Amino acid sequence: MSRRRLLGTASAAGAGGLVLGAAGGAWGHATAQDEPPTALTSLGSTGVAFHGTHQAGIVTPAQAHGHLVAFDLVSGAGRRQAAALLRRWSDAARRMMAGEPPSGGERDTGIALDAGPSSLTVTFGFGRTFFTRTGMKKELPRQLAPLPDFSADALDKERSDGDLWVQIGADDALVAFHALRALQREAAGAARVRWQMSGFNRSPGATDRPRTVRNLMGQVDGSNNPKTTDDDFAERVFVPSSGEPSWMAGGSFVVQRRIRMLLDSWDEHALGEQERVIGRRKSDGAPLSGGHEHTAPDLDKRGKDGLPVIAADAHVRVAAPETNGGAAMLRRSFSFHDGFGDGGAPDAGLLFLAWQADPLRGFVPVQRKLDRGDALSDFLRHEASGLFAVPGGPARGEYVGQRLLEG
Numbered sequence: 001m002s003r004r005r006l007l008g009t010a011s012a013a014g015a016g017g018l019v020l021g022a023a024g025g026a027w028g029h030a031t032a033q034d035e036p037p038t039a040l041t042s043l044g045s046t047g048v049a050f051h052g053t054h055q056a057g058i059v060t061p062a063q064a065h066g067h068l069v070a071f072d073l074v075s076g077a078g079r080r081q082a083a084a085l086l087r088r089w090s091d092a093a094r095r096m097m098a099g100e101p102p103s104g105g106e107r108d109t110g111i112a113l114d115a116g117p118s119s120l121t122v123t124f125g126f127g128r129t130f131f132t133r134t135g136m137k138k139e140l141p142r143q144l145a146p147l148p149d150f151s152a153d154a155l156d157k158e159r160s161d162g163d164l165w166v167q168i169g170a171d172d173a174l175v176a177f178h179a180l181r182a183l184q185r186e187a188a189g190a191a192r193v194r195w196q197m198s199g200f201n202r203s204p205g206a207t208d209r210p211r212t213v214r215n216l217m218g219q220v221d222g223s224n225n226p227k228t229t230d231d232d233f234a235e236r237v238f239v240p241s242s243g244e245p246s247w248m249a250g251g252s253f254v255v256q257r258r259i260r261m262l263l264d265s266w267d268e269h270a271l272g273e274q275e276r277v278i279g280r281r282k283s284d285g286a287p288l289s290g291g292h293e294h295t296a297p298d299l300d301k302r303g304k305d306g307l308p309v310i311a312a313d314a315h316v317r318v319a320a321p322e323t324n325g326g327a328a329m330l331r332r333s334f335s336f337h338d339g340f341g342d343g344g345a346p347d348a349g350l351l352f353l354a355w356q357a358d359p360l361r362g363f364v365p366v367q368r369k370l371d372r373g374d375a376l377s378d379f380l381r382h383e384a385s386g387l388f389a390v391p392g393g394p395a396r397g398e399y400v401g402q403r404l405l406e407g
């Protein structure tokens with residue numbers, strides 16, 4: 001037994017399959033010779049494909065651990081350095097998503113030694129400033145127009161935007177941090193970290209059956225997300241092959257908002273009031289109009305008092321596609337908790353991530369409306385913001401963004 005005493009069991013997401021036992025380097029460190037091999041659970045052995053029409057990490061079920069990080073190109077770095085960086089990053093991401101060390105192993109930190117790929121995904125995007133920094137203004141997608149100012153914004157510019165954006169997700173915390181650190185090291189000399197945020201979701205296997213995740217307000221969050229099986233899913237979430245700009249075919253636009261939850265205030269409110277604010281039951285996420293979690297909310301239903309059972313300012317009514325001319329987005333967020341403030345209030349909330357083919361037909365109109373009349377907004381503060389173009393997935397032998405950088 002030379003490299004490790006782990007055996008894979010399953011590979012749910014295909015392509016790379018289970019890929020333990022990469023060559024050399026730190027991966028050769030010893031475990032006792034006489035230990036019997038231990039099978040990885042499906043949590044560790046699950047690998048997600050790096051290549052494909054779309055990048056991984058968009059329709060992939062949200063993992064238990066997430067890192068979001070923005071980089072700015074260093075002064076003097078332009079298109080050529082950016083292309084070389086994306087090539088290095090793609091190579092590292094492909095390897096790590098297959099459970100291998102990032103670059104042959106010699107320089108690897110060893111943080112993910114002993115672990116399988118654990119559903120690792122790495123997703124890359126470009127911010128508006130990337131196109132000016134690299135002299136590629138002509139390629140700037142119109143969909144990257146700056147987001148409007150919203151009245152409830154209290155944005156920290158230093159934790160917003162950025163030239164390059166990376167989303168990392170994994171079901172193991174060490175695997176996730178390993179990827180973050182590896183990509184930061186690969187960036188040396190070309191780009192430096194502008195801001196970084198970490199988040200989490202429930203671990204696979206923590207519930208009696210697969211369930212929609214809860215957020216830190218205790219609500220079931222994600223029930224009425226577009227489903228991959230919906231006829232209009234791809235149209236809503238991905239840029240079509242005939243879309244503009246052509247290098248974004250198969251890509252998507254992501255809006256990220258660090259939304260602090262004012263939990264001290266929220267947690268003081270009675271259950272009935274909390275449910276009125278959202279328009280759904282807290283226990284199981286069912287709409288207040290009746291049925292179960294996945295029953296469509298009936299926005300027309302009225303109670304005996306003649307009032308709508310889902311209130312006029314309930315979050316689900318104000319955000320629903322039906323009340324926003326069909327505007328929709330795929331929400332795939334992580335919760336965050338970064339300690340407690342001086343007064344004891346948790347610095348916690350949602351790293352809200354919304355994916356769509358065009359933010360002007362997704363996030364923007366919905367947030368405009370929420371900004372004017374959402375009961376939930378009394379309990380939220382939008383503290384940081386970013387909008388990034390996430391190109392389509394790479395074909396074999398290609399790196400992410402190659403069609404932009406070498407087109």
Ligand SMILES: C=CC1=C(C)c2cc3[nH]c(cc4nc(cc5[nH]c(cc1n2)c(C)c5CCC(=O)O)C(CCC(=O)O)=C4C)c(C)c3C=C
Binds near residue numbers: 217220225280320
């Ligand atoms: C601009 C878009 C949205 C922001 C910002 C947003 C913040 C936010 N939402 C919750 C909790 C819930 N949201 C729910 C539904 C929901 N939210 C949005 C959009 C934004 N939310 C949409 C489009 C929808 C779906 C509406 C529908 O079609 O019914 C729900 C209900 C369950 C669900 O469908 O997911 C909850 C709960 C928080 C806590 C939050 C900011 C921190």
Ligand SMILES: [Fe+2]
Binds near residue numbers: 315319
């Ligand atoms: Fe919401």
